[in-house]
Each structure stands twice: as C-alpha cells, then as structure tokens.
Amino acid sequence: xxxxxxxxxxxxxxxxxxxxxxxxxxxxxxxxxxxxxxxxxxxxxxxxxxxxxxxxxxxxxxxxxxxxxxxxxxxxxxxxxxxxxxxxxxxxxxxxxxxxxxxxxxxxxxxxxxxxxxxxxxxxxxxxxxxxxxxxxxxxxxxxxxxxxxxxxxxxxxxxxxxxxxxxxxxxxxxxxxxxxxxxxxxxxxxxxxxxxxxxxxxxxxxxxxxxxxxxxxxxxxxxxxxxxxxxxxxxxxxxxxxxxxxxxxxxxxxxxxxxxxxxxxxxxxxxxxxxxxxxxxxxxxxxxxxxxxxxxxxxxxxxxxxxxxxxxxxxxxxxxxxxxxxxx
Amino acid sequence: xxxxxxxxxxxxxxxxxxxxxxxxxxxxxxxxxxxxxxxxxxxxxxxxxxxxxxxxxxxxxxxxxxxxxxxxxxxxxxxxxxxxxxxxxxxxxxxxxxxxxxxxxxxxxxxxxxxxxxxxxxxxxxxxxxxxxxxxxxxxxxxxxxxxxxxxxxxxxxxxxxxxxxxxxxxxxxxxxxxxxxxxxxxxxxxxxxxxxxxxxxxxxxxxxxxxxxxxxxxxxxxxxxxxxxxxxxxxxxxxxxxxxxxxxxxxxxxxx
Numbered sequence: 001x002x003x004x005x006x007x008x009x010x011x012x013x014x015x016x017x018x019x020x021x022x023x024x025x026x027x028x029x030x031x032x033x034x035x036x037x038x039x040x041x042x043x044x045x046x047x048x049x050x051x052x053x054x055x056x057x058x059x060x061x062x063x064x065x066x067x068x069x070x071x072x073x074x075x076x077x078x079x080x081x082x083x084x085x086x087x088x089x090x091x092x093x094x095x096x097x098x099x100x101x102x103x104x105x106x107x108x109x110x111x112x113x114x115x116x117x118x119x120x121x122x123x124x125x126x127x128x129x130x131x132x133x134x135x136x137x138x139x140x141x142x143x144x145x146x147x148x149x150x151x152x153x154x155x156x157x158x159x160x161x162x163x164x165x166x167x168x169x170x171x172x173x174x175x176x177x178x179x180x181x182x183x184x185x186x187x188x189x190x191x192x193x194x195x196x197x198x199x200x201x202x203x204x205x206x207x208x209x210x211x212x213x214x215x216x217x218x219x220x221x222x223x224x225x226x227x228x229x230x231x232x233x234x235x236x237x238x239x240x241x242x243x244x245x246x247x248x249x250x251x252x253x254x255x256x257x258x259x260x261x262x263x264x265x266x267x268x269x270x271x272x273x274x275x276x277x278x279x280x281x282x283x284x285x286x287x288x289x290x291x292x293x294x295x296x297x298x299x300x301x302x303x304x305x306x307x308x309x310x311x312x313x314x315x316x317x318x319x320x321x322x323x324x325x326x327x328x329x
Numbered sequence: 330x331x332x333x334x335x336x337x338x339x340x341x342x343x344x345x346x347x348x349x350x351x352x353x354x355x356x357x358x359x360x361x362x363x364x365x366x367x368x369x370x371x372x373x374x375x376x377x378x379x380x381x382x383x384x385x386x387x388x389x390x391x392x393x394x395x396x397x398x399x400x401x402x403x404x405x406x407x408x409x410x411x412x413x414x415x416x417x418x419x420x421x422x423x424x425x426x427x428x429x430x431x432x433x434x435x436x437x438x439x440x441x442x443x444x445x446x447x448x449x450x451x452x453x454x455x456x457x458x459x460x461x462x463x464x465x466x467x468x469x470x471x472x473x474x475x476x477x478x479x480x481x482x483x484x485x486x487x488x489x490x491x492x493x494x495x496x497x498x499x500x501x502x503x504x505x506x507x508x509x510x511x512x513x514x515x516x517x518x519x520x521x522x523x524x525x526x527x528x529x530x531x532x533x534x535x536x537x538x539x540x541x542x543x544x545x546x547x548x549x550x551x552x553x554x555x556x557x558x559x560x561x562x563x564x565x566x567x568x569x570x571x572x573x574x575x576x577x578x579x580x581x582x583x584x585x586x
C-alpha cells in the first residue's frame with residue numbers, strides 16, 4: 001500500500017467514471033464529460049504545470065476530430081488506429097504551433113496561440129473537400145473495439161460507448177499522472193515557476209515547453225477523436241475558437257496544478273451547462289459570474305473548494321503537489 | 330596557487346544595447362581555485378559582464394573560453410554543462426516549490442536530458458537527491474527543507490540563491506552580490522560560505538561589501554563605465570590612486586581600514 005499515494009488521484013478519476021452513470025441519465029452526456037475532462041487534462045499540463053496559457057487547444061481538439069473522422073470514413077481504419085492517428089496528428093500540430101508560439105512569452109505567447117486558432121479554423125473552413133466545411137464531416141462511423149475479428153467491446157449504444165471512453169479516460173489519466181509525477185513533470189514546474197532560473201541551472205526551456213505541448217496536443221487530439229465518434233460528426237465548431245475557450249474555462253474553474261481538478265472542472269462545465277441551458281438560454285452569463293468569482297477569490301478553483309470543504313469536516317484532503325501559492329506574472 | 334593556466338579566459342568582450350556600450354572590450358583571466366572579485370560603482374557594467382560570461386545574454390563581440398574551449402556562442406543553459414553556474418543579484422528561486430526541490434532541480438540541471446524522462450520518479454535519481462541533502466546541511470537550511478522557497482526569510486533566500494549555483498558542482502561559480510540586502514548577522518555566514526567554495530571551485534564575485542572583498546579575494550578587477558580600471562591583489566587595489574578616486578574613496582577606510 002505504500003504506493004497508494006501515487007494512485008490516489010487515478011482511483012478518484014475511476015470513481016468518477018463509476019459514479020457518472022448513477023448521476024447522469026444520458027450516456028452521451030456522461031461521455032461528453034469524460035471527453036472534455038481529457039481535453040482539460042491536456043490544457044492543465046500546459047497551464048498548471050508549465051505556465052503556458054494556450055488559447056489554441058481547440059486546434060488540437062478539432063484536428064483530432066477530423067483525423068479520426070477521415071481515418072474511419074476514407075481509410076476504413078479500425079477504432080484504435082483511428083484514435084492513435086488523432087493523437088499522432090494532434091501531437092505533430094502541437095509541435096508546429098508550439099514551436100512558433102513559445103518563441104514569445106506572456107501576452108504575445110497567448111496572442112500567437114489565438115492567431116493559430118483563428119488560422120486553423122479558416123483552413124478547416126476552406127478545405128471543404130477534406131473537412132466538409134461548414135457542414136462538418138458527416139456520418140462518422142463508430143466501429144466496435146475488436147481484435148482479429150473478435151468484438152472485445154461493443155460501442156453501439158451510448159452507454160456501451162461510455163464504457164469504452166471511460167477505460168480510455170482512466171488509462172490516460174493514469175499515464176498523465178505518471179508524467180506529472182515524473183522527472184519531466186517536476187522539471188516543468190520549475191519552468192512554470194521561474195524560467196530564468198530554470199535556464200540558469202541548465203535546462204533547455206524550449207525543449208521542455210515543446211515536450212509539454214506535444215503531450216498536450218496528443219491528449220487533446222484523442223479527446224477530439226472520441227468526440228467525433230460520439231456525435232457521428234466532426235463539426236467545424238470543434239476547431240472553432242469557442243472550443244479553445246471552453247477547454248480553458250473548464251481548466252481554470254476546476255483549478256490548475258492538479259490533474260483531478262480538471263475532471264471536476266469539465267464535469268461542472270458540461271453538467272451544469274447542460275442543466276442550466278434547459279432553464280435559461282443565457283446560462284453562459286452565469287458561467288461568466290462564476291469565472292469572475294474564481295479569478296477573484298478561488299485561485300485553486302473547484303478543487304481548492306473541495307479541499308477546503310473536506311478540511312472543514314475534519315478530513316485530511318489529498319495534498320496537491322503542484323499548487324501555486326504565490327501568484328506572479 | 331601553482332596553477333597559472335586560466336580556467337576562464339575572456340578576450341575583448343563587448344556588449345552593446347543599441348548605441349550604449351555596457352561592457353566595452355573587456356579581457357579577463359580567471360585562475361582556477363581563486364576568488365576573483367569584480368567591483369566598481371553602480372552602472373559600471375559588472376552585472377552585464379556576468380550576463381555575458383554566463384550566457385544570460387549574447388555578446389556583441391569577443392571570445393570566452395572555459396578550459397580552452399570556446400563558449401561565447403552557447404546559450405546560458407548549455408554553458409552549465411561546461412561548468413559555469415551563477416547566482417542572481419535579485420533573488421531568483423522557484424517560489425512555489427520546496428527548498429529541497431529547488432536544490433534537487435538545480436543539482437539535476439547538469440544532466441538536463443534526464444529531465445525529459447516522463448516515466449521515472451525523481452526520487453529514484455539518487456545523485457541529484459543526495460546533492461540536495463548535502464547542500465541543505467551546508468547552507469544550514471535543513472530545518473526549512475520542506476518550506477516553500479517564497480516563505481523563507483531574506484537571509485535564507487540569499488543562502489538558497491547561492492546554493493542553487495553550487496548544486497551543479499560547477500567549475501566556475503559566479504555570485505552576483507550574494508549579500509545584497511542581508512542583515513549584519515547573516516553576512517558573516519555568507520562570507521564563510523563563499524570562502525569555503527574556493528576549496529572545490531573557482532569563484533567570481535560581484536560584491537559591494539568591501540570588508541568581504543578585501544578579506545577573501547585573491548584577485549580584484551575594478552570596473553568603471555564598462556571598462557577595466559584596474560586589476561590586482563587586494564593590497565594593490567587598496568593603494569591604487571585611480572581606484573580611490575573613482576570608486577573606493579572612503580569606502581575602503583570605512584571598511585577594513
């Protein structure tokens with residue numbers, strides 16, 4: 001049990017996967033939570049662990065959707081290769097975007113990611129033959145998970161697909177938790193905290209940031225691929241700036257510097273958004289207020305709130321290894 | 330000091346910012362196993378000289394050799410692997426990480442490719458962890474090892490700042506005003522620490538505290554307006570008329586007398 005400490009957050013993530021079907025009536029909605037949680041994990045690796053606020057996560061999400069869609073439609077590729085291809089292309093595009101964007105810091109870095117997001121949106125819009133333009137890539141199939149002709153896991157019904165996504169989600173969460181606990185993850189924290197000092201003690205900042213970008217792009221691409229299969233469409237909206245914004249908001253609301261916080265953030269955004277939108281079409285305004293609240297008072301996001309509540313009830317909350325106690329620009 | 334081959338050799342180093350020349354044609358030999366101080370009035374170009382030597386900023390002209398190997402074209406992080414390390418005038422730590430983690434990261438920096446390993450847990454890389462533990466003792470920071478660097482007192486932060494440069498076991502360590510802002514009690518500790526560094530490494534020191542400079546330096550370079558005004562042993566510098574006029578004035582008699 002001495003290694004429990006390394007797995008506690010992965011177990012929590014698995015617990016969320018088990019609880020979601022009990023709380024949410026719709027399989028698609030539950031699946032969407034996990035898919036956006038994956039995207040938020042990728043964003044958190046950049047924002048919470050490397051100090052990079054990327055407004056370009058929608059690029060990787062959208063490209064992942066298109067890649068998986070095209071692999072399934074044009075290449076008739078099986079389930080896993082289609083998703084692996086989305087990860088690969090997501091990583092390559094992240095390498096490209098990152099390579100340019102990390103030349104600048106702070107505001108200019110953010111503006112560059114924003115510019116890339118716009119650029120990729122219009123590229124997707126223009127290349128109608130490949131992406132379907134405004135209509136998106138339609139009729140994306142959802143093959144079963146099979147090996148040598150044997151079906152291991154059917155994905156036909158929403159809940160069947162949910163099970164598949166849940167397995168992928170827990171696996172990726174475990175891998176990412178491993179990454180942030182590794183030598184790499186701990187060195188990324190040094191880059192986040194103080195680039196000048198990190199360079200002065202011998203680290204190649206560019207290389208470290210690019211590595212974070214590539215991992216983030218792969219995970220976000222995977223999320224995009226899963227999303228295309230869920231809805232049967234790779235829509236233009238997946239590569240839109242709005243997707244980047246949504247992923248970033250989920251990450252910030254959940255709290256940065258802890259991976260499980262992103263699961264909370266994405267669950268909250270998707271579920272509350274879904275509930276509020278049935279009550280009031282202008283629900284995004286409420287989300288605005290919440291974001292103001294988080295920015296003003298709750299820098300550790302929902303995860304920080306959860307920690308405080310647990311503490312109030314006399315429970316010892318899991319300590320976060322990578323929180324930021326002192327804000328600096 | 331039988332060894333007279335310089336470990337670091339700078340030739341005609343200049344650094345211009347637009348029309349302003351901060352460092353103007355400086356040539357400098359740093360001998361191994363010595364404490365070499367750089368002094369001079371504010372704005373003389375001492376810190377810019379440090380930036381150019383350690384690679385924090387690129388030079389406009391000149392050559393910098395470490396043990397005969399040209400390093401002037403290398404960015405700062407690559408010069409760490411050639412055995413250079415520095416501390417900053419304004420404390421530059423990882424504020425949200427523990428003191429132990431600050432030192433562990435600094436020790437690991439000499440093997441930066443290891444840092445790309447996304448699987449290994451840092452606790453398993455014993456060398457860096459052991460270096461951090463030894464430094465905690467040497468810097469007298471063992472009681473605050475788990476505290477965040479941001480929570481330390483100023484004196485502790487300054488010691489950690491020097492420790493960050495020591496962690497990579499460099500051949501040449503550049504200390505930029507290690508005692509800046511320190512209280513009188515802490516200064517003695519810092520002086521002993523710097524002096525003890527000479528046993529294992531070469532120290533290049535920028536310092537305004539003449540008591541320290543005159544006491545522990547083997548060689549002193551005096552800078553003024555981006556150029557070298559004088560160079561020599563402490564006694565020679567103390568009695569140099571030009572230095573007295575330009576910089577030391579009453580500082581020297583106010584210091585060690």
